[in-house]
Amino acid sequence: MSLPRTYLRPLRYAVQIGFFLLTLAIGYQFYEFVRHFEAPGHPFVERPSSVDAFLPIGGLMAFKYFLLTGIVEPVHPSGFIMFAAILGVSLVVKKGFCGWICPIGTLSQYVWMAGEKIFNRNFRLGPFTDISLRSIKYVLLGLFLFLIGIAMPPNMMALFFIADYYKVVDVRMMKFFTEMTAITMWVLIALGALSLLYKNFWCRYLCPYGALLGLLSRMSPFKVRRNEEKCTHCHACTEHCPTLIDVESKAVVKSEECFGCMTCVSHCPSEGALDLTVNTGKKVSVVKPWLFPIILIVLFYLVIGIGMVTDNWHSKIPNEDYQQLIPEVQKEYLNR
Numbered sequence: 001m002s003l004p005r006t007y008l009r010p011l012r013y014a015v016q017i018g019f020f021l022l023t024l025a026i027g028y029q030f031y032e033f034v035r036h037f038e039a040p041g042h043p044f045v046e047r048p049s050s051v052d053a054f055l056p057i058g059g060l061m062a063f064k065y066f067l068l069t070g071i072v073e074p075v076h077p078s079g080f081i082m083f084a085a086i087l088g089v090s091l092v093v094k095k096g097f098c099g100w101i102c103p104i105g106t107l108s109q110y111v112w113m114a115g116e117k118i119f120n121r122n123f124r125l126g127p128f129t130d131i132s133l134r135s136i137k138y139v140l141l142g143l144f145l146f147l148i149g150i151a152m153p154p155n156m157m158a159l160f161f162i163a164d165y166y167k168v169v170d171v172r173m174m175k176f177f178t179e180m181t182a183i184t185m186w187v188l189i190a191l192g193a194l195s196l197l198y199k200n201f202w203c204r205y206l207c208p209y210g211a212l213l214g215l216l217s218r219m220s221p222f223k224v225r226r227n228e229e230k231c232t233h234c235h236a237c238t239e240h241c242p243t244l245i246d247v248e249s250k251a252v253v254k255s256e257e258c259f260g261c262m263t264c265v266s267h268c269p270s271e272g273a274l275d276l277t278v279n280t281g282k283k284v285s286v287v288k289p290w291l292f293p294i295i296l297i298v299l300f301y302l303v304i305g306i307g308m309v310t311d312n313w314h315s316k317i318p319n320e321d322y323q324q325l326i327p328e329v330q331k332e333y334l335n336r
Contacts, residue, residue, distance in 0.1 A: 005262075005265055005266045005268070005289060006266055007266075007290070008262045008263075008265065008266035008289055008290070009263065009266050011290065011293065012099070012100060012261055012262070012263075012293070015100050015101070015293055015297075016100060016101075016105075016106040016109070017106070019100075019101045019102075019103060019106070020103045020106045020107070023103040026048045026050050026051055027051070027174075029045055029046075029047075029048045030047065030048055030051045030170070030174060031174065031178070032045040033045045033046065033047045033048070034171055034174060034326055037322050037323055037326035037327060038326060038327060038330050047315065047322075049077075049078040049313050049314050049315065050078060050082065051170055052076040052077075052078040052079035052082060052170060052315075053078070053079070053082040054170070054173055055076060055079045055169060055170060055173065056079075056083065056209050057144065057148070058076055058079045058166070058169060059079040059080055059082060059083030060083060060144065060148050060149075061073075061148050061152070061157055061160070061161075062076070062077070062079055062080035062083065062161075063080055063083050063084060063087075064148060064149055064152075064154075064157070065154055065157050065158070065161075066080060068154050069154055072312040073157075073158075073161045074161075074315070074316035075161050075162070075166060075167055075315060075316065075317060076166075076169075076170065076315060077307070077312045077313060077314070077315065077316075078304075078307065078312075078313050078314070078315070080307075080312070081303060081304055081306075081307030081312060081313060082304070084303055085299075085300050085303035085304055086209075086213065086300075087212075087213070087216060088299060088303055089296055089299045089300050089303075090213040090216040090217050090220070091216050091217075091219055091220060092220060092221070092222070092295070092299060093220060093222055093260060093292060093295055093296045093299070094217040094220045094222055094223075094258055094259070094260035095210065095213045095214055095217045095256075095258060095259050095260055096259070096260040096292065096293070096296040097213060097296070097300070098203060098210055098213060098259050099259025099260050099261035100259075100260070100261070100293055100296055100297075101296070101297075101300065104202065104203070104207075105200070105203055105210075105259070108195050108200050108201070108202055108203055109200065109242065111192060111195040111196055112195055112196065112197075112198070112199045112200060112201075112242075114196065115195070115196035115197055118196070119197070122197065122198060122199050123197045123198055124198070124244065125198065130244075133204075133205040134204060134205055136205055136206055137205060137206055137207055137208050137210065137211040138208075138211050140206070140208035140211070141208035141211040141212055143208075144208055164325055167317055167321060167325060168322070168325045168326060168329055171325075171326055171329050172329060175329065175333055179333050181336075191206075199242055199243070199244065200242060200243065204243065204244075204257065211256075214256030214257060215256060217256060217258065217260075218254060218256060221278050221279045221280065221281075222260065222276060222277070222278050222287070222292065223252050223253060223254065223276075223277055223278075223279065224247070224252070224253040224258070224262070224264060224265060224274060224275070224276055224277070225251065225252050225253075225274075225275055225277045225284070226247065226248070226250060226251055226252075226253075226273060226274050227272055227273050227274070227275070228251070230270050230271070230272045230273040231248070231270065231273040231274070232269070232270050232273065233248060234269060234270075235248060236264075236267040236268060236269065237264035237265075237267060237268055237274055238264075239267075240263050240264065240267045241263060241264050242259065242261060242263055243255070243257040243258060243259055244257070245257060245258060245264075247264045247274070260292060260296075262276060262289050262292065265289055266289075275287075275289075276288075276289045276292060
């Protein structure tokens with residue numbers, strides 16, 4: 001007898017919470033690192049390199065620069081490594097990063113789950129409005145790809161990488177949240193309220209990173225497949241899908257919105273009706289669903305490990321530069 005697949009939900013929640021707590025720890029460590037240069041006498045804390053994951057635009061620039069020159073930019077190299085790792089896992093295991101690792105995705109999920117408890121439901125936009133709003137993230141993605149992928153030549157990127165602004169762009173990103181303007185605060189409140197009412201509002205309609213990963217995920221060999229003969233049409237898969245995919249009507253779930261969360265598989269009461277499969281090119285095989293997060297995490301950290309052993313993980317910025325630049329950023333925010 002096969003193991004009941006309800007274990008998938010607590011497994012996913014545990015992985016999500018683990019990465020979310022890791023993100024908070026990294027953020028706090030970086031905050032303490034910055035405080036050392038802002039407040040005389042504050043203890044020194046090593047800068048966590050993985051904070052560069054919060055610089056996806058820098059990662060995109062560094063990725064293009066690497067493709068054209070073969071050089072990993074030395075200022076925020078882990079941004080490039082993390083960007084490459086996320087692209088890589090998306091090619092193999094769908095948008096698994098969004099569904100299992102991304103802290104924004106995790107936060108968004110728990111917000112809509114709270115909304116479901118408060119209102120006894122989540123709301124849903126009409127088909128035309130839904131499709132129209134989903135196009136926003138692709139427009140934003142197209143804009144970034146044009147500005148960075150086409151309009152910005154390598155020599156311009158090289159000059160940007162060595163500029164003082166880019167050296168402390170991670171500090172500026174932190175202060176965007178720790179010393180936010182009134183406009184930023186109200187925008188975040190609005191996004192929080194919309195996420196309370198609508199499932200994954202940010203991920204579904206506005207995240208250009210997710211749009212890119214969704215397009216790449218179509219090439220993934222892993223897919224959820226439905227067996228019509230064993231399907232009882234209980235609607236459980238469609239009703240519980242957090243990305244609003246009509247799983248019950250699909251033979252194979254190919255949607256760019258699929259997070260690979262396996263919520264549909266975990267809710268299916270009929271054994272063999274809904275399975276995770278892998279297409280090797282020669283045949284399609286059923287895969288134990290618990291292997292999905294293992295493959296995802298192993299691949300993710302494999303790329304990060306390659307970055308570490310090739311000395312393309314830690315920033316080459318000397319602390320003397322931080323000593324000069326971080327107080328200037330602090331002064332800039334104090335004088336706004």
